[in-house]
Amino acid sequence: MRTNLPAPSTRSSAYVRNLGILAHVDAGKTTVTERILFLTGATHKRGEVHDGTTVTDFDAQERDRGITIFAAAVSCAWDGHRINLIDTPGHVDFADEVERSLRVLDGAVAVFDAVAGVEPQSESVWRQADRYGVPRIAFVNKLDRAGADLDTAVASIRERLSTVPLVVQLPIGREGEFTGVVDLLRMRALVWHAGRETHDAYEVVPIPADLREQADRRRHLLEEAVAELHAAAMEEYCATSALSTGTLTAALRDLTLSGEGVVVLCGSAYRNRGIEPLLEAVVAYLPSPVDVPAMRGTWGDAVEERAADATAPFAGLVFKVNATATGRLTYLRVYSGAIEKGDTVMNAGTGRGERIGRILRVQADRHAELERAVAGDIVAVIGPKSARAGTTLCAPGAPVVLEPPAVTASVVSVAVEARRNVDTGRLSSALARLVEEDPSLAVRVDAETGQTVLSGMGELHLEVAVEKIRRTHGFDVEVGRPQVSYRETVVRGVSGLTYRHVKQDGGAGQFAHVVLDVEPLAAPDDGTAAQAFVFGSTVVGGRVPQEYVRAVEAGCRDALAEGPLGGHPVTGLRVTLTDGATHPKDSSEMAFRTAGRFALREALRAAEVALLEPVVELTATVPDDAVGGVLGDLAARRGKVSGQAARAGTAVLTATVPLAELFGYASRLRSRTQGRGTFTTRPTGYAAVPAAASGAVLAR
Incomplete structure (x- = not known):
């Protein structure tokens, strides 16, 4: 156990590591965190997720459900360094917790299941880390499970995450016989002995004879991969056809910090195998606060x-x-x-x-x-x-x-009300506190029905929020059926829409004349989603002063709140102010803002507008004998199957499905697979609602 820290007077930010643990749900994030705390002496007993005894999953709902819901911060010491660690949720409904954590982290450990490899939420959190430029190392976990394979997991990292995996370890033993790893940097073997409860539980031994040739080959492949990416390593490699351990370690750190490669380690957190080398890699490769740009x-x-x-x-x-x-x-x-x-x-x-x-x-x-x-x-x-x-x-x-962390727009809503009228005021206070703690939740009052509407990232997200009110504030809440957040968009625009705003009621009047072109905004060629709104002006000759142009844009943004089909927000359009006129006395910014708002409303009524719905990528793992029934059910839910792969007696199905069709899907999948099927989802954006379905949506 190496937990010593420098004296406070000499300690600097160079001895700090701020990192997060990122992964798909059930990949073993929390177990990795628990083993780190145990090995560093921060805890004296190893907590287990299935026993509800973990440090970071301390909330009652987390322990009941067996998943991480809220990002939890912990601190420990290793090899003279202070490690501030945040265990993040793996479920897609709590992706904003990950987003807020990544914004303040300097590095991360991405945990992957050795059987499943890169799963949908693994990919999502990896992209989130990309946006913030967070350096990562990878830990392939659960090597003791049946079907575990390091090479297959590494291949999925390379293919799905578009990065260069730099594997620095080789497993000793497969599945239940997994006992240790070969350290390819120092060319030695680390073996953990079953039943040992000490902190430093591994023994350094020579590389087993039956793995020596494979270890030499993999060390050579690692040196080649590093030399291709690192200039100084390439010079040494060209001169000697090999890399020293010092050069290799320094190059791996540089590649980690630049994001050009990701160091890959492996182990089994549950069996307490591989955590010490992981901690050593955190200190060696991930940045301190002084290593990242200001x-x-x-x-x-x-x-x-x-x-x-x-x-x-x-x-x-x-x-x-x-x-x-x-x-x-x-x-x-x-x-x-x-x-x-x-x-x-x-x-x-x-x-x-x-x-x-x-x-x-x-x-x-x-x-x-x-x-x-x-x-x-x-x-x-x-x-x-x-x-x-x-x-x-x-x-x-x-x-x-x-710069604050980004907040994702909510996609699912439910109506909530206190069961007893006397608790209505308490409900308002409880909802305000929820939104304060979790910005991805939103509360509004429906103008037509007067209902209080709570919006979030998914069914589970809202379920957890409502249950938190019940447990924390001690009163019951009635919840309506979930509703998804639709959008409206322009399919065919209009040109030359003219609107004159004239108001005269004594004193100074209001006058504004605007001419708008409205057209759909196409998605860019790189596959990313189209922008929500783009405004431009081609007015010449000063016919509309610049301050009034800005007022027209503000009015147009006001009009985006409610579309002509069902009052849903409007997205994906370009508005161009092409002409206009002013009055020397009656024109004002307020008049032009009003004109912009009403002009765009008229333009949207004249244009061809379509309804959009949120869609998700669903990945279902089902027994081979249930594939037909599951595919039929997905088709009935307007799902489009995009992939099917076989894996050890099961099939992994990938499909794009409207979010509105997935309410209650968990129960349906369990029924069709006798409880053996599982699924995950990942938001992919919005898609047009078919004409046959849009009528039913608008009729609600």
């Missing part, structure tokens, strides 16, 4: 940079808020400077001061008091009252706004 922010029109320097002005980003019975916890990544208990910082969004009452080192649901937090730390603070996820806290004398 965080860029803005203040007004100026671009500001905040480097990981404890002596610089303070700047930190809030990535999570949790309202507990003992106080409001604000989770914060400190990017520059330092804060001490009692300091006053500025909320960059509101301009108001916030007092730091307490600083806490977080250990899931337990906390340790700190006097000070410095650049590179991830801590929780008590005191700020208006900070939300994405809020920048900074030194009052050096204001800056850091």
